[in-house]
Amino acid sequence: MPPELILLCSFFVFLACGLPIAFCLGVSAFLTGIATGISPAMLVQRISAGIQLSPLIAIPLFILAGGIMARGGVAKRIVDLAYILVGPFRGGLAMVNCMDSMFFGGVSGSAVADISSTGSIVIPMMVKKGYDREFSTAITVASATQGIIIPPSHNMVIYAMVAGGVSVGKLFLAGYIPGILVGLGLMVSCYIIATRRNYPREERPPFRQSLVIIRDGLLAVVAALVIVAGIAFGVFTVSEASAIAVFYALFLGLFVYREMRLIDAWPVLVDSVKTTTSVLFLIGCSTAFAWMVTFLQVPAKVTAFFLSLTADKYILYFLINILLLALGMIMDVAPLIVIVTPVLLPVVQATGMDPVTFGVVLMINLGIGLTTPPVGTGLFVGCAVGKTTMERVSVSMLALWPAMIIVLLLTTYIPQLTMALPNWLMP
């Protein structure tokens, strides 16, 4: 049996049998190593080296910062800020839901943290004002995908680590325009739906109260801008930025909003430990898998396969998007990043796509995957928060996916949308 087949078949068989994905990667690399006479010692060294990188600390720390912000009252301030900005439009609360995700996603970088924190505030508000429970949940889930596109995003850090040599600062800057476009696209969808269903407008709070809300909300939003600017202009590294984000989140929660005590940070830390150590181990095992993939020249063969299907790069990108959307329906974001990046990045690079653009395209695809059944983490969390079922929410999602797909295609085919900011600010 050819070693490529041993690698891929063993991986997919173990995956289907329910072996944790990190071990699927490691075990299939070991088995292929045994079949090809490659010492497992080298693969173990690859796994250790893959997690012995200081920028990796940014992943747990960004998740920790997001958790502290959710616990410390940032989510409520951001919802209030969005309420003032877009509440008075027709279907204002649905738009608030989109805009708070734009802000909170920017601050926390986690779609799931966004759904569970802002969703638990906005969904009951929407239901109380007469919105369908399913639509309220669907828009919460769909808009939360901005969290992995708008920086800082720990998933972009994972991509940068796996892709190797891709600047995190450029990736962060590249995510702004597509992320905001996703939000705007969803807001347009909300407006159309709200007009048809006659959803209400909201009244803007009195001027003085509005000023206080804007001040409190901006204190949180500005943090994200400072973090991204600091990385982009070389003031601090991505790992330093993540540590600063943790301290800033603590500062807001403890001293500004005063909604948490220092002791409350421990359960959040334990939570992020459980979430992120499995991701870090996944990255380690993916390093051994990616090395084996490269050693067996799988990317070259996959590139040749895709180019044999079509010589037109635009059709090729379309096919890759279809593949990523299909994979996103059955797998979570982090595992997919570490599995598909070593295989597909060389393919798109061969056709001239910048790795930064591909990173953002990958994030949008996998973000949509979070919202799709049968395996959509965002959808699961959203249904739990919105107290509804996946089947019903999926029907409501049908009206929201077109906006996200349009932004995905625009991002894929118009590289300026991703590259304009990095080229301008980090030439």
Add this chain to the structure above:
Amino acid sequence: MHALLRRIHRGLDRLEPLLTVATGGILGGLVILVAWQVVARYVFDTGLFWADELTSVAVMWAALLGAAGCVWTDSNMRLNLVIDRLPAAGRVWCLALMDAVVAWFAVVFFTQGVNLVQRTMSGRMASLDIPVGATYLIVPISAVLMAVFGIVRALNRLAGHYGGRQEGER
């Protein structure tokens, strides 16, 4: 046999929170260390030359300790799409077999980890000035934990299924 398994199970149940505390402690310490680097650079105009090396090593320790804990709590990400559609007995046997595969992986990880430690023990870290091999000690340590957790989980699943205990119970 069941009584022995239950005692081991209770012992490992007490061990896992310690791993979480250790990993949480490492991450908490790194938050302070990494943020302090920024303060040291911009406020005191100096730098901690050893911080980057320590961070890299600490991330590896946290990742491997945490990953071992995740084997026990079954919180590593997996695809449930296929196994959820299997009949109860098939599902239990399939997952028990996968726990055994985890244990096999851990055994390879252990033996090669010991090799790695031995081969690198003579070298020293550039700024921390400790043996490189010492930093890799976590590889065999975490491997032992993963192997034990994997084997006990597999036995536990089978004992739970055939002994009438709920499968969800660790």
